[in-house]
Amino acid sequence: MPNIDPILISDLTLDYGGGDLVLDGLSLAVPAGSITALLGGNGAGKSTTLAALLGFARPRSGAITVCGIDPVMDPDLARRRMAYLPENVALYEHLTAMENAEYLLALSGERVPVAGIEDALAAAALQKRAWHQRLGGFSKGMRQKVAIAVALLREVPVLLLDEPTSGLDPRATADFNQLLIEVRARGAAVLMVTHDLLSAADIADRIAFLEAGRVAYEVAASGAERFDVRGLHARFQLTAERLAA
Numbered sequence: 345m346p347n348i349d350p351i352l353i354s355d356l357t358l359d360y361g362g363g364d365l366v367l368d369g370l371s372l373a374v375p376a377g378s379i380t381a382l383l384g385g386n387g388a389g390k391s392t393t394l395a396a397l398l399g400f401a402r403p404r405s406g407a408i409t410v411c412g413i414d415p416v417m418d419p420d421l422a423r424r425r426m427a428y429l430p431e432n433v434a435l436y437e438h439l440t441a442m443e444n445a446e447y448l449l450a451l452s453g454e455r456v457p458v459a460g461i462e463d464a465l466a467a468a469a470l471q472k473r474a475w476h477q478r479l480g481g482f483s484k485g486m487r488q489k490v491a492i493a494v495a496l497l498r499e500v501p502v503l504l505l506d507e508p509t510s511g512l513d514p515r516a517t518a519d520f521n522q523l524l525i526e527v528r529a530r531g532a533a534v535l536m537v538t539h540d541l542l543s544a545a546d547i548a549d550r551i552a553f554l555e556a557g558r559v560a561y562e563v564a565a566s567g568a569e570r571f572d573v574r575g576l577h578a579r580f581q582l583t584a585e586r587l588a589a
């Protein structure tokens with residue numbers, strides 16, 4: 345089997361039935377063991393890109409695969425290869441962190457011993473005293489840690505994130521970014537939709553700027569040298585001005 349990127353999108357077009365193209369020739373590849381940040385103005389099509397990967401939005405043309413599986417043809421099989429964290433992670437309020445993890449794993453057909461779940465919650469840096477608390481009082485950062493622990497246990501090769509750090513304080517953002525670095529080290533392909541230029545600059549290997557449903561430009565970090573946040577911001581402004589013109 346050829347070694348293809350876990351996320352591969354080629355010349356994708358998509359509309360929501362109204363005729364206007366929301367994705368208009370989108371091409372993007374995310375290799376294993378890497379983080380790509382997907383940036384772009386409101387309405388550029390970032391969340392729609394995730395919806396297409398998850399098999400929730402049907403392309404009009406082009407090709408899209410997740411670990412070689414077409415999510416249009418076989419959404420269930422494709423979803424088994426992915427973990428998805430929406431902006432606000434949906435978990436069961438009346439269950440504890442442990443119970444949530446157990447239940448979500450059971451839903452995806454996996455049985456993990458309690459010790460394994462505890463290890464994953466610890467790896468996700470959820471404080472031990474929170475493991476047996478109901479989620480009702482959890483902050484957004486704590487909820488994300490539970491969701492990431494489940495993703496770690498599922499050992500999925502693809503992680504999709506929609507604005508994961510919006511509303512997180514700088515400390516929680518740094519903790520979360522550290523988790524993503526660990527997920528990358530395990531070999532996952534991570535695609536992160538974000539408006540958080542600082543996080544993108546800190547942890548992404550590549551940054552793709554989406555503009556009117558296609559990647560207008562893509563930049564890669566070179567070795568130890570990170571992205572320049574002000575440079576990213578300037579590019580963002582240029583895009584906004586071009587679209588407004």
Ligand SMILES: Nc1ncnc2c1ncn2[C@@H]1O[C@H](COP(=O)(O)OP(=O)(O)OP(=O)(O)O)[C@@H](O)[C@H]1O
Nearest residue numbers: 360366384385386387388389390391392393537554
């Ligand atoms: N379910 C839907 N039905 C119809 N139109 C939709 C649907 N979802 C999104 N759109 C439209 O598609 C376009 C792209 O939306 P999308 O949510 O993908 O953008 P985005 O880049 O994620 O924006 P934001 O940064 O605001 O979250 C927008 O014009 C939006 O109104």
